[in-house]
Amino acid sequence: MIERIRNADVSTPPAVVIRVDDREIEALPGESLVAALLASGRLVFKHSPRADAARGPFCLMGVCQDCLVELDGMPVLACQEPVRAGMAVRLLAPPR
């Protein structure tokens, strides 16, 4: 399970709430959206076009495109998008 590292080396800001599909999840302002989604337990982001196989974040650096989500009607890479309170995200393929 992906979980947050909590120790005294780094202090993080208070969590905010963002919407992912029809759920609300906690996220840290300024962290990448992909980190918030992964920390909330979301591993499957979409399905591949031919084999309909589950896909999730792979490279975390803007290369693989497997973390693509919809934000304000535009496709964005979750790994390149910082969390803002109140943002509303739609995943390209809801969980099956």
Place this chain on the structure above:
Amino acid sequence: MTDILVIGGGPAGMAAAATAARHGAHATLIDEQARPGGQVYRAMPASFAVAGDLGPDHAAGEALRAELAASGARLALGERVWNVRPGFRVDTLARDGPRRYEAPAVIIATGTTERHVPFPGWTMPGVIGLAAATIMLKAQRLLPGRRVVVAGSGPLLAAVAYGIVKSGGDVVAVIDAAKRAEWLRQGPRLLARPDLLMRGSAWMAALRRKGVPWLFGHVVTAARGGSQQVEAVEIAALDREGKPASTRRPLDCDALAIGYGLVPNCDLARLLGAPHAYRAERGGWIAARDDDLRSSLPGLYLAGDGAGISGAVAAEIEGRLAALAALADLGTLSAREAAGLAAPLRTHRRRAARFGSAMAELMAARPALYGAIAAGCTVCRCEDVPRAEIDAAIDAGARDVNQLKAWTRAGMGPCQGKICGEAVASLVAEHVGSRQAAGMFTARPPLRPLPTEALIGTFDYADIPIPKPAPL
């Protein structure tokens, strides 16, 4: 008005922009991240506050960021470069819309991406790259899993495994494709940086103390999982030819971090037409450069791992050298001044590159591993192209990677061949004799996927001026 455009905000780019600005040039640094640092010195979000000592890499990154901030260089952050044209013109997509930059000199410092070897199950959620695991640990403060298998090749293995253990996770095993003898062979070059060698040894000793097995000469041959998440991997020893042996062993895990070295990002330089050659010991295709880091195209300079892997410290030095060359060519510095400033940097670069080149060899491509990819295994993740279809296209006559792409769609998906490119090229190379002969995917804009709307905005058709038709 920019004199010098620096593309890429890692150690090479930060050092180049800071050096250029400090000597009086108008320098602009473009990077797609919100804060400079690249991958090796990737910054945490600005909203996170560092209280403790996060180690020498973090300190080095902070020092470069501070130098950059104080230098007067302009920072164009959060901008994705999607096109470059000679002369030079660089098109980016910023958060609030498209931007264009023009400058007589461009320093390309775009670093590397990770090399991947496909295996059954590698597309399963829960399988991430080694570089991705580094980003999770360093920049996002996440543990990839509670019981992680760390696999692949190169220096990132120890860094990731140690990072996981230090942060409270468990590493089931480190699966290292390099045999112990390969590491020992690099001994003399690793001694060029005794501090880094000691740090790596300390990490491996700490892992040993925690009972983490380090299996030299082994690879992950499959990942298995239940409901769409990895639950176990299968490993095998490598035989004398570097191919996985037939005996397989399972390991339970809840995450797999795997990567096989770094590949220089050369798409920008190739788009500009700079000549490239394949050099396996430097990471792959790299652009030709002179001793002052000039490419063969006037006004174009290349610095850092993106022009051939030499490591983070050498990258920083190369950034400074490239900036000095550009400053001299622009006339901002006299040739003598620039040469005087460059001389001590060249010496440091040679020493730093010795360690970097050892690492580069340990993480060079391993063709035998690509040969072992199973027929039904997905090679192109974006387009779901299995090895069998690639083999069929080669049998039907595909002789370079672009023909293969046209035949099978491998490399046509959103990642533009950045993830599958090494595998595709290796499979073709097996049949045409060399990676050089197999070629590279043709570089075309946009260099990154973009929403068209972000480039052209929204408009009303009534706004488009329609000229009167010509008289018949």
